[in-house]
Structures are given as structure tokens and as C-alpha cells.
Amino acid sequence: MLTSNEMERYQSQLLIIGKNGQELLKQKKVLQVGAGGLGSPLSFYLVSSGIGELILFENDFLSLSNLGRQILYKTEEVNQSKAVLAKSVLNKLNPNTKITLIKERFTEESGENYLKNTQIDYIVDASDNFETKFLINDLGIKFNIPFTIAGIQGFDGQLISVDPHETACYRCIFGDIPNTDKSKPIPIMSPTCGVVGSLEANEVLKGLLKRGKRITNNLLMISLDSGDFTLIPIKKNPKCVCQLKH
Ligand SMILES: [Zn+2]
Secondary structure (H helix, E strand, C coil): CCCHHHHHHCHHHHHHHHHHHHHHHHCCEEEEECCCCCHHHHHHHHHHCCCCEEEEECCCECCHHHCCCCCCCCHHHCCCEHHHHHHHHHHHHCCCCEEEEECCCCCHHHHHHHHHHCCCCEEEECCCCHHHHHHHHHHHHHCCCCEEEEEEEECEEEEEEECCCCCCCHHHHHCCCCCCCCCCCCCECHHHHHHHHHHHHHHHHHHHHCCCCCCCCEEEEEECCCCEEEEEECCCCCCCHHHCCC
């Protein structure tokens, strides 16, 4: 049951998803990988919308160069644990949502260990590297948990949501991890994080509420330089790992 405080807090959203939808969100657990540029707006919206629990995988410490786009954090907090800082901000935003920190990198070992022992309703990628995105894809499919993966560079963003064994996956599009030069910082315009991170939150909420149409079997390509939002249809690759039943 929603308290009168929650009824007031979620007033605008209740007009769309109703009490049943809000109570459903309250029961849901979302695993978010990364609390940086994408993860900042993403976690803000997931928590302010009233999901039951947000599990954050983040092991990094705040640097000055993060502040240009990672809007969870403040200048005076440089060198502190991003996970701890994020939890403090998100708890103040909405104390009704439980924030669980996993102060580790999301690796095959830590990710699999966590998913083996915990029931999760949705996984969302807010990482800054291909290894983690492919890993989220593979573990989401293995544990049969819906997920959303996004990427950003410059003014551009990409996003896809996946229902394991039902819709095309990240590997159906990209095959295997590409070789990239990790020594160079990725160029990013800060609003790109806001747009793409917010779209991810919207995908997660629709997925949890089972309403609307998520961006599945399509790759959304966004150019904030030209203003183009383009959906590219993706077919399942019959040889892809996502076609195999684990
Ligand atoms: Zn696939």
C-alpha cells in the first residue's frame, strides 16, 4: 500500500501509471552498472520514480574531470568514493528507495556471483566501455533478465533494450568486443549524457511496468548535433549466443 506521503510525492506520475503501477515499481529491483555520466541522470530518475531498490555497481573515485558531465557529484567531493556519494544523494532524493552499493567493478566473476544469488528485475548499463556492455548482454541473457545498453560519444548516442531469447541482442548487432584505444579519453558533450541516460531510465520504467513499446529489435541512433533520432531495425542473428538456451 502507498502511504499518503508517497501519494503526494508521486502525484504527477500516479496520473499516468496509477496506484497499481506505483506499487509495482515499489517491488522492483534494478541493477545499474556505473554511476558516471549516463548513470547520474539514470539513477536520479529511477530513484525519484520510486523503484523499490537500486543496486549500484561502482568502484571509482571522483575526479575533477568527471564533474563536466557526472551531475550526481559536487566540486568539494573530488577524490571520494562515487558509490558512497551517489548513495547519499539518492537517499536524500527519495528515502523510499533502497540503495545497495557494490563497490566493485562489474566483471564476469562479480556480476555472475551477484546475479546467481539475487533476484533482479532489470539490468541497465551506464558503463563507459565495450567489455562491460558485452558482459551485461551475456549475463542478462544467461540469467534471463531484461536489460538496456547505451553508449555515448561526442554528440551521439546509441541505445537498445533486450528481452532475452525473444528480441535481438547487443551481439546480434556488434558481434564481439571491438578494439579501442583505452588510453585516450572519450570526447563527450555533457547534455548527451542527460538525454541518453534519461532515455535509459524511461526504458527501464516501461520494462518494469510492462507498458508502451521499448526500443527492442531496433538500435536507436541519436545525433544531438543534427537533432536526428533514427531507429535502425535489427534482426536476430541465428548464430548469436542469444539464440542458445542456457
Ligand atoms: Zn544476439
